Amino acid sequence: xxxxxxxxxxxxxxxxxxxxxxxxxxxxxxxxxxxxxxxxxxxxxxxxxxxxxxxxxxxxxxxxxxxxxxxxxxxxxxxxxxxxxxxxxxxxxxxxxxxxxxxxxxxxxxxxxxxxxxxxxxxxxxxxxxxxxxxxxxxxxxxxxxxxxxxxxxxxxxxxxxxxxxxxxxxxxxxxxxxxxxxxxxxxxxxxxxxxxxxxxxxxxxxxxxxxxxxxxxxxxxxxxxxxxxxxxxxxxxxxxxxxxxxxxxxxxxxxxxxxxxxxxxxxxxxxxxxxxxxxxxxxxxxxxxxxxxxxxxxxxxxxxxxxxxxxxxxxxxxxxxxxxxxxxxxxxxxxxxxxxxxxxxxxxxxxxxxxxxxxxxxxxxxxxxxxxxxxxxxxxxxxxxxxxxxxxxxxxxxxxxxxxxxxxxxxxxxxxxxxxxxxxxxxxxxxxxxxxxxxxxxxxxxxxxxxxxxxxxxxxxxxxxxxxxxxxxxxxxxxxxxxxxxxxxxxxxxxxxxx
Amino acid sequence: xxxxxxxxxxxxxxxxxxxxxxxxxxxxxxxxxxxxxxxxxxxxxxxxxxxxxxxxxxxxxxxxxxxxxxxxxxxxxxxxxxxxxxxxxxxxxxxxxxxxxxxxxxxxxxxxxxxxxxxxxxxxxxxxxxxxxxxxxxxxxxxxxxxxxxxxxxxxxxxxxxxxxxxxxxxxxxxxxxxxxxxxxxxxxxxxxxxxxxxxxxxxxxxxxxxxxxxxxxxxxxxxxxxxxxxxxxxxxxxxxxxxxxxxxxxxxxxxxxxxxxxxxxxxxxxxxxxxxxxxxxxxxxxxxxxxxxxxxxxxxxxxxxxxxxxxxxxxxxxxxxxxxxxxxxxxxxxxxxxxxxxxxxxx
Numbered sequence: 001x002x003x004x005x006x007x008x009x010x011x012x013x014x015x016x017x018x019x020x021x022x023x024x025x026x027x028x029x030x031x032x033x034x035x036x037x038x039x040x041x042x043x044x045x046x047x048x049x050x051x052x053x054x055x056x057x058x059x060x061x062x063x064x065x066x067x068x069x070x071x072x073x074x075x076x077x078x079x080x081x082x083x084x085x086x087x088x089x090x091x092x093x094x095x096x097x098x099x100x101x102x103x104x105x106x107x108x109x110x111x112x113x114x115x116x117x118x119x120x121x122x123x124x125x126x127x128x129x130x131x132x133x134x135x136x137x138x139x140x141x142x143x144x145x146x147x148x149x150x151x152x153x154x155x156x157x158x159x160x161x162x163x164x165x166x167x168x169x170x171x172x173x174x175x176x177x178x179x180x181x182x183x184x185x186x187x188x189x190x191x192x193x194x195x196x197x198x199x200x201x202x203x204x205x206x207x208x209x210x211x212x213x214x215x216x217x218x219x220x221x222x223x224x225x226x227x228x229x230x231x232x233x234x235x236x237x238x239x240x241x242x243x244x245x246x247x248x249x250x251x252x253x254x255x256x257x258x259x260x261x262x263x264x265x266x267x268x269x270x271x272x273x274x275x276x277x278x279x280x281x282x283x284x285x286x287x288x289x290x291x292x293x294x295x296x297x298x299x300x301x302x303x304x305x306x307x308x309x310x311x312x313x314x315x316x317x318x319x320x321x322x323x324x325x326x327x328x329x330x331x332x333x334x335x336x337x338x339x340x341x342x343x344x345x346x347x348x349x350x351x352x353x354x355x356x357x358x359x360x361x362x363x364x365x366x367x368x369x370x371x372x373x374x375x376x377x378x379x380x381x382x383x384x385x386x387x388x389x390x391x392x393x394x395x396x397x398x399x400x401x402x403x404x405x406x407x408x409x410x411x412x413x414x415x416x417x418x419x420x421x422x423x424x425x426x427x428x429x430x431x432x433x434x435x436x437x438x439x440x441x442x443x444x445x446x447x448x449x450x451x452x453x454x455x456x457x458x459x460x461x462x463x464x465x466x467x468x469x470x471x472x473x474x475x476x477x478x479x480x481x482x483x484x485x486x487x488x489x490x491x492x493x494x495x496x497x498x499x500x
Numbered sequence: 501x502x503x504x505x506x507x508x509x510x511x512x513x514x515x516x517x518x519x520x521x522x523x524x525x526x527x528x529x530x531x532x533x534x535x536x537x538x539x540x541x542x543x544x545x546x547x548x549x550x551x552x553x554x555x556x557x558x559x560x561x562x563x564x565x566x567x568x569x570x571x572x573x574x575x576x577x578x579x580x581x582x583x584x585x586x587x588x589x590x591x592x593x594x595x596x597x598x599x600x601x602x603x604x605x606x607x608x609x610x611x612x613x614x615x616x617x618x619x620x621x622x623x624x625x626x627x628x629x630x631x632x633x634x635x636x637x638x639x640x641x642x643x644x645x646x647x648x649x650x651x652x653x654x655x656x657x658x659x660x661x662x663x664x665x666x667x668x669x670x671x672x673x674x675x676x677x678x679x680x681x682x683x684x685x686x687x688x689x690x691x692x693x694x695x696x697x698x699x700x701x702x703x704x705x706x707x708x709x710x711x712x713x714x715x716x717x718x719x720x721x722x723x724x725x726x727x728x729x730x731x732x733x734x735x736x737x738x739x740x741x742x743x744x745x746x747x748x749x750x751x752x753x754x755x756x757x758x759x760x761x762x763x764x765x766x767x768x769x770x771x772x773x774x775x776x777x778x779x780x781x782x783x784x785x786x787x788x789x790x791x792x793x794x795x796x797x798x799x800x801x802x803x804x805x806x807x808x809x810x811x812x813x814x815x816x817x818x819x820x821x822x823x824x825x826x827x828x829x830x831x832x833x834x835x836x837x838x839x840x841x842x843x844x845x846x847x848x
Binding site for chain 1: 547549550553554565566567569573799803808811
């Protein structure tokens with residue numbers, strides 16, 4: 001046996017794709033069946049190789065009509081009449097099927113999205129199952145969701161999700177909606193429809209009543225037709241702030257309930273008493289997890305000035321051990337950028353960063369010839385006025401800024417139009433609590449980063465959106481309080497009398 | 501294990517600082533006025549360890565998938581890094597001869613199988629081990645097999661310094677190439693870091709041979725008794741400052757013995773020491789590593805933490821006994837394409 005030149009050049013360990021049984025083309029999933037779309041079908045490709053995966057139907061306004069009508073029928077005839085316990089059974093069944101087909105889903109996700117298999121296998125798909133399990137448990141306990149007794153479902157939910165966590169965002173949207181008794185029309189991103197279409201097969205396998213979940217594939221015009229549909233009661237969107245703003249404008253005054261989960265430019269604050277080795281891991285996980293395609297990514301590193309050089313040195317050494325390449329290789333740390341368009345955006349913003357005087361450092365790694373790739377990159381000497389400290393890059397690019405005091409760290413962290421997440425690294429518990437209290441961000445991680453749990457609400461301040469997903473709070477987005485009945489208004493008086 | 505509480509019991513009086521043995525590394529790192537207080541301040545100034553983050557990183561490293569040619573290289577490297585160990589009250593010359601035979605010829609069916617790094621025995625068995633090795637005893641050469649002896653009232657370390665030093669000198673005089681000493685955990689936990697330091701310095705000196713060369717000193721921290729990761733980091737640093745050539749996790753007599761997070765942490769310490777001084781210190785996890793799969797996780801952790809330079813027997817060892825046979829089974833599987841069974845490798 002010949003030894004590898006370096007042990008660290010681990011021999012290839014690719015996950016087999018033989019578990020996938022893909023069709024050549026996929027239709028829209030409407031009323032429990034796959035149907036042809038009326039728009040021009042489009043291809044989905046693997047961003048790691050640019051190879052064709054499958055042909056996918058494109059939903060036009062007519063198809064969206066059909067999907068919303070199917071969802072309405074299902075809402076009125078079956079789903080809203082079903083007991084919470086029975087809805088829960090379907091959700092439990094879906095969760096178990098996700099676990100059963102976990103490997104298949106992980107391979108599909110990595111193939112279509114470009115994320116490393118170790119992330120789709122160990123993070124995305126297990127969280128998808130966890131989300132369905134969690135909300136399955138809520139389905140018959142809605143009286144305790146914080147909205148009083150007998151809260152009611154809203155009706156038909158229109159949901160539009162992004163390409164960075166295709167299946168996980170689908171779970172974040174569908175699980176609470178169904179638990180609360182709504183029916184759903186969901187549009188996956190046009191570059192990553194594959195896992196949603198396999199999920200449609202899982203819904204058939206679970207024998208979910210037809211029309212409860214409808215999946216319409218397509219691009220921005222499909223999404224616009226969906227969120228602007230007049231028979232939709234609820235709109236939930238995850239994606240860019242620009243599109244979120246347009247949706248807020250178009251749904252204003254329609255009575256549709258709206259939740260938006262948009263961009264971010266999170267500060268990851270490292271104090272000089274931080275557990276340094278773990279902080280380095282946290283910084284790496286914060287910005288290079290999923291190639292930085294994470295709305296809550298820790299893209300601004302705020303490091304205390306007295307440890308700046310040491311942190312940057314250690315970070316560079318650590319980044320040099322990251323392995324970029326085939327997303328299906330089990331040892332890959334950094335996969336492919338999801339699309340050419342996104343790659344160009346990352347390149348453009350990185351060039352702006354360099355032009356504005358920040359110092360660029362790129363991890364030494366070979367870039368494959370085909371596909372879309374961007375090596376992990378650090379910018380030092382970034383100031384609060386730099387473009388790369390203001391704009392969301394949504395890629396594996398870290399901007400390093402410094403601070404001197406906790407007050408300065410807080411001021412710099414909050415100085416952004418966004419407010420989705422933040423991280424604090426310190427061994428001092430009291431400092432963590434005090435700083436967290438002053439940060440205007442929806443999620444704050446202490447001595448960790450990018451951790452998700454279905455029981456924990458997630459959402460942003462300011463331009464990062466409104467509404468919360470996850471936890472009990474996530475149910476509120478899909479429920480309305482029961483109208484107050486006269487008897488219940490009178491109840492306090494009655495109780496008083498009893499006490500006498 | 502996250503708490504940063506240091507053993508800070510006050511044992512020195514403010515007006516009479518305890519002056520420590522002038523170990524070269526400590527003087528260069530901390531300064532000439534080496535006292536228990538200056539040592540303690542230095543150790544307490546080390547960054548803390550976040551237990552959750554450390555364990556998550558270790559688990560992440562454990563998911564690396566090592567296949568085909570990388571696996572073959574890893575298995576051979578593991579064998580070359582093993583300190584094949586017998587540390588029983590029931591050890592006899594016959595048992596030691598059997599262990600040595602296994603060390604020299606791990607797999608009689610495949611002569612390409614490398615030898616292990618060393619045999620590790622109690623001090624009184626060193627003459628038997630040396631005799632059994634004969635010409636194969638490395639005795640300072642690069643090839644051959646070393647004899648390692650546990651010393652200093654192993655495993656508890658509960659004896660006077662004089663006894664510990666006599667124990668060490670006797671093993672070195674009998675031909676031990678490596679001394680595996682234990683630190684005084686009681687002293688460390690009660691804050692007497694100066695005492696722990698001075699004892700390591702003294703044992704190091706006892707490793708000196710007549711010709712002026714030194715037996716290699718491995719310092720066993722017994723991490724299972726130190727309990728917190730912060731303690732492990734400080735004890736590792738202390739052992740290096742006092743002159744240890746290797747830092748070793750455990751005696752194998754206390755549970756938990758070696759774990760991947762603890763080994764990762766100790767590798768971070770030797771990496772930091774190298775960044776600071778350019779000097780490479782070895783690491784030896786011992787106890788509890790029984791399968792090839794686990795051992796490969798350790799190799800990955802070494803390579804991705806300290807660097808590939810550490811993947812050599814002079815800088816990384818496994819203290820183990822049953823690990824060798826599992827590696828041999830895996831090696832046979834890679835060569836022949838099928839699994840055999842426990843009767844196709846020899847008991848030692």
